[in-house]
Amino acid sequence: MPDGTLTVAVIGLGTMGPGIIATLARGGMPVRAHDLSPAAVERARAAVPQAAAVLDRLGVAPPTTGEGAVSFHDDLAGAVAGAGLVIENVPEKVEVKAAVYRALDPLLPAGTIVASDTSGIPITTLQGFLSHPERLVGMHWSNPPHIIPMIEVIAGEKTAPATVAFITDLVRSLKLLPVVVKKDVPGFVENRILYALLREAIDLVDQGVIDEEGLDTCVSWGIGYKLSVVGPMRLLDMAGLDIYQSVAGFLNADLSARRDVAGYVTERTRAGKLGIKSGEGIFPYTPDQIAALQAERARRLVAVRRILEGRDG
Numbered sequence: 001m002p003d004g005t006l007t008v009a010v011i012g013l014g015t016m017g018p019g020i021i022a023t024l025a026r027g028g029m030p031v032r033a034h035d036l037s038p039a040a041v042e043r044a045r046a047a048v049p050q051a052a053a054v055l056d057r058l059g060v061a062p063p064t065t066g067e068g069a070v071s072f073h074d075d076l077a078g079a080v081a082g083a084g085l086v087i088e089n090v091p092e093k094v095e096v097k098a099a100v101y102r103a104l105d106p107l108l109p110a111g112t113i114v115a116s117d118t119s120g121i122p123i124t125t126l127q128g129f130l131s132h133p134e135r136l137v138g139m140h141w142s143n144p145p146h147i148i149p150m151i152e153v154i155a156g157e158k159t160a161p162a163t164v165a166f167i168t169d170l171v172r173s174l175k176l177l178p179v180v181v182k183k184d185v186p187g188f189v190e191n192r193i194l195y196a197l198l199r200e201a202i203d204l205v206d207q208g209v210i211d212e213e214g215l216d217t218c219v220s221w222g223i224g225y226k227l228s229v230v231g232p233m234r235l236l237d238m239a240g241l242d243i244y245q246s247v248a249g250f251l252n253a254d255l256s257a258r259r260d261v262a263g264y265v266t267e268r269t270r271a272g273k274l275g276i277k278s279g280e281g282i283f284p285y286t287p288d289q290i291a292a293l294q295a296e297r298a299r300r301l302v303a304v305r306r307i308l309e310g311r312d313g
């Protein structure tokens with residue numbers, strides 16, 4: 001069980017880092033942040049207060065002891081010094097994560113818990129790169145991490161139950177929603193659902209069934225809107241299992257079952273068109289548009305969350 005003295009190190013300060021840092025600090029924990037890119041550190045220095053301002057709008061108050069201090073460290077050893085928890089948040093490549101774990105090993109006492117924000121690499125795979133694998137656990141936040149309250153907690157084959165309990169208690173102490181995933185499958189739960197949806201969405205655009213804007217409108221104002229209130233299992237009962245039985249009977253065989261990544265995406269990633277992070281992906285973005293988009297998305301997500309939590313509306 002985390003106590004009030006827990007210091008957390010966050011390694012990797014890109015898309016996910018600043019929101020995670022702001023959330024932990026708002027929970028009263030000192031946070032020590034590190035990225036091998038000085039540019040990423042500078043971006044994070046600006047992004048953490050921005051995420052904290054969104055937490056203000058969410059009504060997330062620090063404990064009476066006050067907000068945790070955030071410090072940035074050029075070196076990994078400095079970042080993890082005194083940390084009881086290290087959150088690994090580097091790119092989704094096994095070899096990159098493995099190198100971080102190998103670098104962490106001599107720096108950490110055996111009992112320091114290491115939580116990976118991996119999107120779906122099995123935790124058991126990652127446990128092969130860290131001594132005392134019983135202390136490694138999946139702690140899968142969703143983007144933007146300072147707004148989405150659900151965090152998946154995933155044990156690998158060697159993860160100790162106490163490690164899982166530690167992280168679930170920590171998430172609860174932040175007034176967030178831990179979901180313990182019972183099997184260490186690739187993609188866990190959230191991303192298996194999301195990637196099945198994204199595979200179908202890309203396929204529909206690729207086939208010319210609908211264009212990108214139309215696809216987004218259809219999903220955001222249709223099933224996406226509905227799922228924010230009624231989960232898939234409850235939706236089956238709401239629609240009627242007989243309806244699902246009939247529709248799935250012909251539709252399942254027609255859904256995309258591709259095992260590779262669509263050329264629609266591969267062509268873009270190979271061309272460096274990664275999305276907001278590169279200024280263009282499926283859509284083009286100017287810096288002003290990015291700032292306006294991120295502010296508007298935060299505003300809407302905050303408003304929806306407040307309503308779903310029964311605080312507004």
Ligand SMILES: NC(=O)c1ccc[n+]([C@@H]2O[C@H](COP(=O)([O-])OP(=O)(O)OC[C@H]3O[C@@H](n4cnc5c(N)ncnc54)[C@H](O)[C@@H]3O)[C@@H](O)[C@H]2O)c1
Pocket residue numbers: 011012013014015016017034035036037040088089090091092093096099100117118119120140141142143
């Ligand atoms: N982007 C998302 O929507 C999202 C959501 C949930 C989880 N994740 C997962 O979180 C992790 C991070 O994703 P992201 O989107 O923030 O990635 P990102 O590429 O935006 O940021 C990764 C950061 O790690 C830094 N880095 C790389 N190697 C490093 C090293 N050896 N030591 C220290 N820092 C290093 C990079 O400089 C970069 O700033 C991935 O495992 C990803 O799958 C991503």
Ligand SMILES: Cc1ncc(C=O)c(C(=O)O)c1O
Pocket residue numbers: 118119120141142143144191
């Ligand atoms: C496309 C995509 N891939 C992975 C994740 C999370 O692991 C997300 C997300 O959190 O939103 C995502 O959108």
